Amino acid sequence: MSRPRPLRLALLGCGVVGSAVVRLLAEQSAELAARVGAPLELAGIAVRRPNRHPGIDPALLTTDAQALVTRDDVDIVIEVIGGIEPARSLLLAALKSGKSVVSANKALLAEDGASLHAAAAAAGLDLYYEAAVAGAIPLLRPLRESLAGDRITRVIGIVNGTTNFILSRMAASGAGFSEALAEATALGYAEADPSADVDGFDAAAKAAILAGLAFHTRVTAADVHREGISEVSAADVASAAAMDCTVKLLAICERHGPNSSLGTDSPSGAGGRESVAVRVHPAMIPSAHPLAGVGEAYNAVYVEAQAAGSLMFYGRGAGGEPTASAVLGDLVAVARNRLSGSRGAGESAYADLAIQPIGEVLTRYHVALDVADRPGVLAAVAGAFAEHGVSISTVRQEGRGDAATLVLVTHLAPDAALAATVHRLASYDFIRRVRSVMRVEGLPPD
Incomplete structure (x- = not known):
């Protein structure tokens, strides 16, 4: 028997996550080939400054991402550069030219996932993005596939490790927000500009993706009510403790209306039909709640479904290796589909539920x-x-x-x-x- 030809990969971005992907592809090449049924080979890596990647084979590096994603010898494009542009244009070009896509880009998927899904469907190709939410935690595929036969009523979670670290420190030490943020920055949990995390933008993008999958409805980041944690004080945390509660930044996605198990009194905001409410904000939760014990920079998501009941997903929600693990999991699935000529589950937005305003x-x-x-x-x-x-x-x-x-x-x-x-x-x-x-x-x- 002849060996199957290698599947060729284009990688967009080689920062913390991208470099971990490169390393794991090399370290686990034999096992990945066995799981996929064919070798996986890097065809090229698009970066802005090739001289900043001394550990990478220079022959793989290019600054021309557009040319890389449309090369005839590329089968799958992996995108870990983040942001809206040029990521959107590059992924649309990749799909149009016949490449399957694996992405970790929560911001893009939350803003314009519809155009990417439409392009993937038109081309009959895969668009996978497990790494976009909660790092290494297997979450999106269970929502999209394992729970496809159930009716999800609520998804509530801690999906940003930076804010969870800050709030955990405030609870443990009695420190104020500024002091806890300074500690998070010193330890590398917070960026030099932490606004995406502490103002809730990161969690809101993830909430939009979760709600879309859970409720079969297109939800964008603009549909998410968002509040950050910068106004949370030491007194708030102490007051929560006095109630046997703790403070967490929560992403909350709920189905409301007459057919929701959340209750018939829940307003639908759509003339009696079902609706979806999606919000991100700090909240007090009882110490007995499963999410209350999630500390430091960990993530956890609590899913409520009619038949399955309550499910908890917990683990490392960020970082190079955890996120790369999710990328490689998607890569194996997409590569298998590529070899068999099949396609995984695409977008499911048939329910088209109304978005409920926060006031309701x-x-x-x-x-x-x-x-x-x-x-x-x-x-x-x-x-x-x-x-x-x-x-x-x-x-x-x-x-x-x-x-x-x-x-x-x-x-x-x-x-x-x-x-x-x-x-x-x-x-x-x-x-x-x-x-x-x-x-x-x-x-x-x-």
């Missing part, structure tokens, strides 16, 4: 108010909540005199009603300051 989402608030310590204040505060149809679950007072603070937790209510209540409270002269407002997730149903 039912949630709970934790509100801390610095107040004047005098009779009638609590009654007036309760009246403001009642005015907007919001029921109070618990209330306690901390301190006295000029140090008096009221801490309230609400029952479920529309987010818009809760926000309007807080706005009203801020106008009262007996409230010196609205010290903290944070959503609360994971409590038992009302």
Whole structure:
């Protein structure tokens, strides 16, 4: 028997992830060939500055990415450069010229995954992107394939390691946000410009991808309500601990409406039809919740499905080797399909559910108010909540005199009603300051 011809790979980018891909391809070449059924060979690596990659064979390096992805001898293109352009144009060119694609580009897939999926479908080729969300954790393929026969109702997770490290440090040491961020930067968990992480952009892109797969609906990053963690204070973390809770930056994707197991009272925002709510924000969750114990820079995603019940996915969510592991997993699947002349699952957006505005989402608030310590204040505060149809679950007072603070937790209510209540409270002269407002997730149903 003649040996099968090698499958030729074009790699776009050779940074932290790309260099790990190159190394693992070399170290595991024999095993990968056995799993695929043919050798995998690098045809070329597109980089901006070839002189910055002394450990790579110079013959493989090129600055002409467009020429590389359209070469006749390339079978599969691996993209790890990130960003929208030139990644989008390069991947569209690759698909148009008959190359299957493996990508780790969450930002691109969350902004314009539809055009990439359409190009892949038109060409009858694969577009795989397991590495775009949660690093090494096998998550997207279970949503797309293993749970394809089930009805997913909710996906909630910690999908950004930098913010989880910062919040974990704040909880462990009592440090403020700035101090914890400085530590994360010193240890290499945070970039020099950490805004993509701490402002929630990274998590929002991942939430859009998760929601699209879970609910068979096109969801973009622009559809995701996003809040970061820069306003989370040491006092917020301490207040959460007093409630036996912890603070996490959560990506929450939910199906709402009459057929959702989340409850028939969940507003659909679409004239009674089902809808999808996708949000990223810091929240207090009970210490008993499975996500509460996820510390340091780890990621975890909790999936709720009607038949399967609750499932938990946990592991290293970032870094060169974990992300490269996910890239190679996709590469093996795509290469097998290439050899057999088949194609894996493509985009599934048949449900086309409406996107629910954040104002209609039912949630709970934790509100801390610095107040004047005098009779009638609590009654007036309760009246403001009642005015907007919001029921109070618990209330306690901390301190006295000029140090008096009221801490309230609400029952479920529309987010818009809760926000309007807080706005009203801020106008009262007996409230010196609205010290903290944070959503609360994971409590038992009302």
